[in-house]
Amino acid sequence: MSAATVLLIVLAIGAAAFAVAYRRAAGLRPEAGQKLHSRAGYHGAYAFVMAVLPAILFLALWKAASPAYVENAVWNDLPEQVQTAPDSNKSLLMGMVTSIGDGVRRLSDAELEQAKAGSVDLRELFAAKGVALASSGEPYMVPAAVAYNEMTDASVRYSGIGTILLALAGAVYGLTGISVRRRARNNVERIMLWGLMAASTIAILTTIGIVLSMLFQTISFFQSVPLSNFFFGTVWDPRFAAAGSGGTTGQFGLIPLLAGTLYIALVAMLFAVPIGLFAAIYMAEYASRRVRSIVKPVLEILAGIPTIVYGIFALATVGPLLRDLSAALAGGQPFILAQSVLTAGLVMGIMLIPFVSSLSDDIITAVPRAMHDGSLGLGATRSETMRRVILPAALPGIVGALLLTASRAIGETMIVVLAAGVAANLTINPGEAMTTITVKIVNQLTGDLEFTSPQTLVAFALGITLFAITLAMNVFALYIVRKYREQYE
């Protein structure tokens, strides 16, 4: 019985429970003075949920837990000396056993006997059946694998039966209590609430996942590179140590990258926020419905153009343009390089326009008309109304949009690579090239360097650091928003 069939059966039980509960509830005749607490649909939904939810949870838990249990059981049955052998790597050995288990299923009885007897090379035997083994394997593994197979089969069987029984029990439970006063709606809504809550924990889980997926490598990075070198170093040159410092580990100074990240994001925001905000204001306040309905989606295309296109645009068009422009202005020597903070910020800013404009437009439009009328009625101009009444009222939402924009600016890679380059300079001149943390993360991860070297591992340290920095910035932003929030009505 595959998990899919079990699921289907469970769903069918749920559907039946729904139908029965619905009919029963609809058939209830409340006494005088009493009302049906919940509508029939809710009773049905409750029965459905009772039938399906515990069953599925059970199945999922079982599926998650049983492999570990089975593995443990099999491991404990392995010969003593294997378990205690100094070089035995449990996960590796168990990997072998499970692979063999896979292969055993494809063997004929005769072959199985041979395998048990150890008279054939397991690797060759299994390779012919399409199962990969890392090494030749030991004879004792075959019985273990057979045991493993039996246990997993049993596990699948029991879990299927258990799940279906649970579904039936749940359905019965959901159906028995149906009465006029039963709070089916509350129950269903409580379950929905759990669902909503669970959805919001995904964010937390993602965060934990992100941190965990980078933590170990980060730790091993810091084992070879001192913290101070990383956090306070002002030179980023991972392959070379400073002349005279004697080391060969290279220099992993975070400062130039951090400065570049913030600088480029700042330039991008300086460009995107005014444009986006003014565009939003114009669309929400001045533009006719028609114009708005065209302009808004048109601007949104900007957010969907792949960043590599922006990068090429920066590289081939904007960068040279700025350089030539600055050369013309300064009469000869350009003060803006083709690859510069300015180029990257500008082009990234273009991409970010719709983030500000579309989201802000929605928020501004959502401010009740009465606010608007109240201000106009006092003789305020539209711009005054916008600036002094509507925008402050819409502030929390707009800050959310801006945060999103800033986040995007910090996380962007491709544009920076092509528009500002990969050289980690430390400068305050926006006409020069800088680079960002994200660029370096991508570079160090995808290069040809050794994957065990600090040069590659630094990517993880960078990732975690960036994570921490943006976290701090978000805490600050939350504080600011709380302080200035204006709730209308």
Next chain:
Amino acid sequence: MNMLTDVAMEQKLAPTQDQHMIKIQGQEVCVHYGEKQALFSVNLDVRENQVTALIGPSGCGKSTFLRCLNRMNDTIDSARVSGTITLDGENIYDKAIDVVELRARVGMVFQKPNPFPKSIYENVAYGPRIHGLAKKKADLDEIVETSLKKAAIWNEVKDRLHEAGTGLSGGQQQRLCIARAIAVSPEVILMDEPCSALDPIATARVEELIDELRQNYTIVIVTHSMQQAARVSQRTAMFHLGYLVEEGDTDKMFTNPDDKRTQDYITGRFG
């Protein structure tokens, strides 16, 4: 038919009113909301330094007319206004007219109180500030205080000037909106049921205020209370189903109306 009545009435009443100049004159004002016509050729004058009350059953177009007077209808997409309305002889629907200035001159208190999501102080200070009526902080404080006092809410809010205006009770919000409107000292004040959420005492205060303001300002007030119309207004206009039924001296309207509908409405026999 209406028209005739109007003219007749006008002539009859004219002599008693020569001391008051016409401040606002509405001629043939029609308003459509999309397909639906809400006002039909209304001709109504508002005289300076008088209180004009608009009465009539709910949905008859009082607010609509009021909103025409400072062009607040402009903000409703579906609304279209025709006819002419003049303020001091100028057509306010003229291209050359500046709505902002118009609205600064013709202030408004809305039917549903709509305080800004700002502090009480900021709510009142908003108008004076945008119009640059106060040079110094102290002037502004002064304006805020007097306005709140005039609107009979000062005592209730003086300790919480910097709390949100949206956290006030319904009646307090309404008075806050009155304070906000008078803080910019407009020439004309349009009040859409300013006392609907007020208790008798506050109502009396606002009525006093209206009476006081009348010395220097022109006031148009929408009210459902006949008593209130009788108490505060000098002239009354009666609307019904989008038509101006009758208009005239309040005393006369309430004692001896020309139109049957007015009579019925006033005596509560309507419908």
Next chain:
Amino acid sequence: MNMLTDVAMEQKLAPTQDQHMIKIQGQEVCVHYGEKQALFSVNLDVRENQVTALIGPSGCGKSTFLRCLNRMNDTIDSARVSGTITLDGENIYDKAIDVVELRARVGMVFQKPNPFPKSIYENVAYGPRIHGLAKKKADLDEIVETSLKKAAIWNEVKDRLHEAGTGLSGGQQQRLCIARAIAVSPEVILMDEPCSALDPIATARVEELIDELRQNYTIVIVTHSMQQAARVSQRTAMFHLGYLVEEGDTDKMFTNPDDKRTQDYITGRFG
């Protein structure tokens, strides 16, 4: 001191009211908005099949008390309610109480009309729909029609049932909200100034409606109009600065109040 008066009064009045059971009983109800206390130990009973009017100057806590009765204060973050309020003997602030059911039993008309930005029909049909009061479309149509009729707005909107409820005049919106509240036929209806934006005729209709509803429902109404309180209510409670000043038979309250403040307020000599 208040307490003593209350108790005294209660005893005095008790004999005349035994035919009406207590529907809602508020005991020691206190409400804080953040730091600010808006209600102080209010003890007030609402009797079945009667109209109880809450009167008092603006900002005295009438709406706050009203909102306690169906736990609408739960939605204001800063509001904290203490004391007990029972409905048919059950504490409505009890954990076991289902607020949704409570609100279905105790309906509410808000001070500021707040129609949903949906069609007029949908506004009224919403409640019956979520409570499953209509099996068929025809039933629903029926409910919508009667509710709108009872709220005296049917004639004005019957041709535009599928236009937006927000496009109505102030008074129409208010009546729409009344219709919306009665469409779910709650046991108790709380009305926060239901007639504030209504003209006399509509007011009279709503008052008639209230009188009619009283046969089967229990009604609590906040009003600023003494006349209205006198006309529609059997019992009246007078609030002042967050305190319940006096409570009793309407007839008695308006003719011979115990408390000086009540007397002053009723006669307009307050403040």
Next chain:
Amino acid sequence: RDQIQIAGSSTVLPYAKIVAENFGEAFSEFKTPVVESGGSSGGLKEFCKGVGESTIDIANSSRPIKDSEVKACADAGVTDIQEVRIGYDGIVFATDINGPDWALAPEDLYKALAAQVIVDGKLVANTAAKWNEVNPNLPDWDIAAYIPGEKHGTREVFEEKLLAEGCKATGALDAIKATGLDDKAAAAACIAVRKDGKAVDIDGDYTETLARIDSNKTGVGVFGLAFYENNADKLKVATVSGISPSTETIAAGEYPVSRPLFFYVKKAHLGVVPGLKEYVEFFLSDEMVGPDGPLAEYGLVAAPDEERDAQREAFDAGKTM
């Protein structure tokens, strides 16, 4: 799994692609292998994750696998690795097609691009601004060199074959050693590239370098031979130490700047993943890696005949590292 999975170097990718595609067409019973890009490091990392269906079969690499990586592999159970050398990648310098001819020597590059150069016997920071300051035979162009970024394997070749050579030739190496550095440190100092913007690291692919040269006509770029050959109508190639790069000169070992390309096969997967063995054999056949094969046509420098035979034999014999 019925499809071969390959990951690794983006330099090897085009070749692997050609083979994979032809393999798919020639062996209709197998699906066309999936070839991932992502760098030698990423490829080897995935390769060393373990054996079994969920891991890749082949890692392409533009450099030989490092000992530490072999160890990491072994820790994860990947013990039998077969190394296959497919040929050589030439690395060339090129300028815009309309420029003058260039003849470079390692010394020139060292003097132009190194962080420190020797002037009058002393070690000073590099201040050369024009090519003709470095070597009068070079044009009067501002120095702007687009060299591979540090993450690229090509960079290492560039450093070893040119900078280190130039360093030695100009005598800088001795000067550096004279400052008291040990051999290793001195070698590292030798290959340090100036950081004042004259030498620009390119972390993208050669197309990016080409775009750079397009927008700066006096730039010099480093390309793979294959890329250059595909864009010979836009680029002019420079000679290094007098030798013009071509498949012939590189194969003959005359042109100094080239590197071998590899891929690594998991022995445990051979005969398990359908087609894997056939794929490797097909790859190694002269039909593919031979001097007339499509890989050579694309720009791969085919290994000499004996070497190809040796590779085939080693693979067939199941020789592991």
Next chain:
Amino acid sequence: MTDLSLSEGKVAPRARRDIGLRRRYAAEARFRFYGIFAIALGIFFLLALLFTVFKGGYTAFWQTSINLPITFDAETIDPDNKRATDPGKLLTANYTVLARNALAEKLGIDVEDKANRADLKLVSGLISQGVRTQLRDIVVADPSVIGTTRNVWVLAAADVDSAHKGQIDLAVPEARRKVKDQQVEWMNKLSQEGMMAERFNSGLFTFGASSRPETSGMGVALIGSLYMMLIVLVLSLPIGVAASIYLEEFAPKNRMTDLIEVNINNLAAVPSIVFGLLGLAVFINFAGLPRSASLVGGLVLTLMTLPTIIIATRAALKAVPPSIRSAALGVGASRMQMVFHHVLPLAAPGILTGTIIGLAQALGETAPLLLIGMVAFVANYPATPMDPATALPVQIFMWANEAERAFVERTSGAIIILLLFLAAMNLAAIILRRRFERRW
């Protein structure tokens, strides 16, 4: 009729107050201008971008082809006449030669003559290697063509295509270019005879990845992106909206929810490649899902898109006025009903905007796909989301790095296709959003 009173009442209007109108109007005009300017600027940039893309890419939609009368010679295809017993025979036959011979005949070159070997090589160079599969498919589909002659449009080789489109500078010396003078001469001849023409390049949409420009297309990438976008939409929209609803409407406002809020905002700032790391660790290494699969890609992009949707949704929910909520609660709606019946529809435009932007971003993202093996050469169509596939931006990225000239225009062509895909995807959302937009 009012003349009487008018004439009486008319006096000079009293002096107007100075409320700084001139200055304020200037400010107003400026403000408005900024708005127009901002929009114009945005649109200008968009047009500039689109222009560069279209200019470089529209030619990719045409592909030079050669119309050849191909004789499906039984001798060449199946010399031992074993096709009845061994169908594999048809698959491995040397079809390339058929096309070459047909073309050589047209150009008047004797195929049999050994002296013409060099010329024949040049002739082969005119035709795409893809002709092998093209002819094979014809034969396999209908073996009866063997022995007959048919006119077939075969693809020209990529360099020929580029030359035909004028993208190769024929002025440079012959040795430096891929197309030789002799070939150019033949091309001109064929063009004049109408046998060589540019035809619509449907292969760009249907072919999978290939190392030959003329036979490479976006087919696999389109399917991959489609799968991924479906997964992203189906997962991230409901989860994102659910999470926002919980946080905004139900969650107690305390440290914990602050933490979640900050967390979500922070996730938006996590570089996309880090999500790739996460996906690799969680979905591939831990959950054991296959590499290069669009399922994993979709899951990773879902995680990446979630913060965007959540942030936009929360902002939209916040903007719904409280009176609507009280109104719903007042008629006895539960909070769940209040949210789903009233608040959510009113917040829908904002939610849809967030979705549009989030999805657009997900559609254009390459970096996270790199680590889960989707930046790859995949020639076979994925049958399910579990099969290896690529994505549109990946294909663009890979083509952008190709050495061959013909890939340059294809890169831009691919971008155009991506934009079309984006436009199609957004259209539904935009129409929906317009339906929900409402002012109150």
